[in-house]
Amino acid sequence: MSSTTDETFRGQEYAYGFQTDIESETLPKGLNEEIIRALSSKKKEPEWMLQFRLDAFRRWQQMEEPDWAHVHHPPIDYQDITYYSAPKKKPVLDSLEDADPELLRTFEKLGIPLREQKRLANVAVDAVFDSVSIATTHKKQLLEHGVIFCSFSEALIDYPELVQQYLGSVVPTNDNYFAALNSAVFSDGSFVYVPPGIRCPLELSTYFRINNEESGQFERTLIVCAEESYVSYLEGCTAPMFDSNQLHAAVVELVALDKAEIKYSTVQNWYAGDPETGKGGVYNFVTKRGKCAGEYSKISWTQVETGSAITWKYPSCILVGDNSVGEFYSVALTNGHMQADTGTKMIHIGENTSSTIISKGISADRSSNSYRGLVKVNKGAKGARNFTQCDSMLVGDQCYANTFPYIESQNPSASIEHEASTSKISEDQLFYFQSRGVSIEDAIAAVVHGFCKEVFNHLPMEFAVEAQQLLSLKLEHSVG
Amino acid sequence: MLEIKDLSISVENTPIIKNLSLTVRRGEIHAIMGPNGAGKSTLARSIMGYPGYEVNQGSVLLDDKDMTELEPEERATSGLFVSFQYPVEIPGVNNAEFLRMALNAKRNSQGLEELDPLDFDDLLTQKMDALHIDRDFKNRGLNEGFSGGEKKRNEILQMAVLDPKFAILDETDSGLDIDALRIVSSGVNQLANEQNGLILITHYQRLLNHIQPDHVHVLLDGEIVKTGGKELALELEEKGYDWLKQPSHS
Numbered sequence: 001m002s003s004t005t006d007e008t009f010r011g012q013e014y015a016y017g018f019q020t021d022i023e024s025e026t027l028p029k030g031l032n033e034e035i036i037r038a039l040s041s042k043k044k045e046p047e048w049m050l051q052f053r054l055d056a057f058r059r060w061q062q063m064e065e066p067d068w069a070h071v072h073h074p075p076i077d078y079q080d081i082t083y084y085s086a087p088k089k090k091p092v093l094d095s096l097e098d099a100d101p102e103l104l105r106t107f108e109k110l111g112i113p114l115r116e117q118k119r120l121a122n123v124a125v126d127a128v129f130d131s132v133s134i135a136t137t138h139k140k141q142l143l144e145h146g147v148i149f150c151s152f153s154e155a156l157i158d159y160p161e162l163v164q165q166y167l168g169s170v171v172p173t174n175d176n177y178f179a180a181l182n183s184a185v186f187s188d189g190s191f192v193y194v195p196p197g198i199r200c201p202l203e204l205s206t207y208f209r210i211n212n213e214e215s216g217q218f219e220r221t222l223i224v225c226a227e228e229s230y231v232s233y234l235e236g237c238t239a240p241m242f243d244s245n246q247l248h249a250a251v252v253e254l255v256a257l258d259k260a261e262i263k264y265s266t267v268q269n270w271y272a273g274d275p276e277t278g279k280g281g282v283y284n285f286v287t288k289r290g291k292c293a294g295e296y297s298k299i300s301w302t303q304v305e306t307g308s309a310i311t312w313k314y315p316s317c318i319l320v321g322d323n324s325v326g327e328f329y330s331v332a333l334t335n336g337h338m339q340a341d342t343g344t345k346m347i348h349i350g351e352n353t354s355s356t357i358i359s360k361g362i363s364a365d366r367s368s369n370s371y372r373g374l375v376k377v378n379k380g381a382k383g384a385r386n387f388t389q390c391d392s393m394l395v396g397d398q399c400y401a402n403t404f405p406y407i408e409s410q411n412p413s414a415s416i417e418h419e420a421s422t423s424k425i426s427e428d429q430l431f432y433f434q435s436r437g438v439s440i441e442d443a444i445a446a447v448v449h450g451f452c453k454e455v456f457n458h459l460p461m462e463f464a465v466e467a468q469q470l471l472s473l474k475l476e477h478s479v480g
Numbered sequence: 481m482l483e484i485k486d487l488s489i490s491v492e493n494t495p496i497i498k499n500l501s502l503t504v505r506r507g508e509i510h511a512i513m514g515p516n517g518a519g520k521s522t523l524a525r526s527i528m529g530y531p532g533y534e535v536n537q538g539s540v541l542l543d544d545k546d547m548t549e550l551e552p553e554e555r556a557t558s559g560l561f562v563s564f565q566y567p568v569e570i571p572g573v574n575n576a577e578f579l580r581m582a583l584n585a586k587r588n589s590q591g592l593e594e595l596d597p598l599d600f601d602d603l604l605t606q607k608m609d610a611l612h613i614d615r616d617f618k619n620r621g622l623n624e625g626f627s628g629g630e631k632k633r634n635e636i637l638q639m640a641v642l643d644p645k646f647a648i649l650d651e652t653d654s655g656l657d658i659d660a661l662r663i664v665s666s667g668v669n670q671l672a673n674e675q676n677g678l679i680l681i682t683h684y685q686r687l688l689n690h691i692q693p694d695h696v697h698v699l700l701d702g703e704i705v706k707t708g709g710k711e712l713a714l715e716l717e718e719k720g721y722d723w724l725k726q727p728s729h730s
Contacts, residue, residue: 429568431528432567434529434551434552435555435561435562436556437556438581442581447573
């Protein structure tokens with residue numbers, strides 16, 4: 001950063017832009033089999049895991065980076081990325097005594113206190129810093145109910161059979177370029193297993209933090225809900241402000257067995273790059289997919305995407321079980337020079353499966369915001385139903401909103417509805433608020449909140465408030 | 481007292497309001513009449529501080545406080561109100577919640593405590609009943625899908641809730657049928673009292689059958705060219721505006 005004024009100014013724009021000065025253990029830059037072996041042995045992984053990684057890496061080498069998304073960026077040099085970076089002093093056996101105090105302070109600053117006396121009462125948190133999980137709270141309490149919630153690395157050691165059974169079962173290693181990359185190099189993430197008949201008593205959440213300028217973050221999340229169980233899971237993300245771009249290529253797999261329900265919410269606020277020049281920011285290339293494997297199972301994705309220079313993600317549902325339900329509720333806000341190409345895929349395979357898609361895109365400044373969604377009804381999906389509503393809001397006149405809906409139906413009994421709209425926050429609307437005594441900031445917040453209400457209603461209460469404030473904050477300088 | 485002093489306004493470099501002065505005391509009702517394009521709506525909105533209008537000279541004073549440099553929301557919380565000719569629709573924003581926001585903004589500026597939703601609802605219900613407004617207005621989106629008449633009534637409801645010191649009603653009668661006109665006018669008459677002042681902007685004399693003005697001004701080409709009592713309105717109704725037009729200055 002060039003000057004203090006600059007720093008102060010930018011600090012206001014993005015409150016999480018600080019970097020923590022911390023001693024890290026880092027593998028050399030670049031990607032090859034040796035790095036993968038080093039990574040795997042560092043984590044004391046079972047042999048099958050190493051083979052899984054190597055297999056993915058070999059497939060990845062055969063693949064090409066996709067170019068169909070409505071986004072533009074200079075080519076990524078995959079040999080110029082650090083694939084493993086971990087704080088040297090990280091807590092062992094969940095005792096935070098040994099942790100670098102700087103690390104705990106970082107999470108406290110981000111509003112995620114990890115120390116016992118301060119941590120959130122009704123939410124269990126797994127905190128991931130660069131490549132590794134730092135701490136998971138409320139683990140014991142959850143285990144009393146049979147709920148497993150731990151870092152991915154721990155799961156590989158403590159529950160290898162469960163992980164092996166489900167890892168890659170929803171997103172195969174060769175699914176796409178970034179999923180293959182993730183499968184080869186993922187370093188940590190969260191693992192959740194809810195046993196049959198259990199309603200998880202706490203909200204579970206993972207907080208992802210990128211700190212190292214040159215490292216990518218490749219985390220893996222696997223959530224399995226056994227018969228008639230339920231879990232609500234939330235992830236949050238932030239990163240410091242750098243002039244360079246960081247790659248974040250995550251894979252999330254959800255599995256819901258008979259009558260199980262998974263509710264997965266995301267509030268994504270990665271650093272989006274300099275709002276004026278577009279320099280820096282996180283490339284968020286993520287594969288998220290849930291499989292409604294059992295009958296009457298349900299997977300619901302709610303996402304509030306407000307950060308990242310580029311967002312490329314399509315949280316999807318594969319509706320295999322008869323009468324299973326998939327939902328996707330999304331608010332994607334782009335401003336500055338951000339680019340988002342996001343949406344969902346609903347694949348109807350079982351009979352009487354139903355899906356709902358509600359997407360709200362808000363574009364401001366010079367940003368570009370695309371909705372891309374696929375509704376596919378297979379031959380056997382008798383009586384499948386889908387409802388899609390896709391609304392875009394433009395703030396200012398230099399931004400773009402696109403909608404790319406794809407509908408493929410092979411079953412004549414399917415019912416598919418698609419509604420779309422585009423609107424604009426006008427100066428006259430804002431003046432109307434002002435003329436009644438309401439400030440521009442509050443006016444924008446009210447209009448945007450009105451626009452996104454349907455989606456916010458699906459977020460856990462405390463996060464709905466946070467998401468709303470986040471949006472208002474981001475749009476403050478975009479109008480007028 | 482609302483004083484407009486020697487006000488000149490340009491819109492995109494075209495002068496619209498020219499050296500206009502007007503004083504409205506509390507308890508008074510003034511009517512401003514004029515043909516299309518005379519600058520009536522520009523005047524109304526500029527009093528409220530519409531962005532994009534350029535104030536070339538002059539000032540607007542509310543009880544001796546200069547409003548000219550203030551943001552629209554500051555003018556509103558100081559006690560100014562404009563009922564718009566074409567109120568905008570704001571989808572998804574609840575009508576009652578909007579009104580509570582507006583009232584609380586005003587209360588905040590006066591150092592009063594905000595009204596909670598329940599207390600506000602009591603107040604709103606009372607105002608709505610007095611104005612014979614359907615309670616279903618509360619749950620609708622702000623002006624969303626409202627008919628022209630409903631929008632005008634909603635403006636009057638806002639005025640009733642915000643209780644301004646001075647209100648400018650811009651063509652509140654336009655687009656209303658006779659029954660709606662009667663309802664809106666009786667609402668305005670209820671709200672007019674010795675503590676506030678009103679400016680009615682209108683094309684037609686018919687509104688003035690329902691609301692009796694103390695003074696009538698004729699606005700032509702951005703200037704007040706004639707001022708009189710309510711009989712002037714009748715004269716305009718009969719003769720039109722042409723007889724007041726002066727040859728342009730060379």
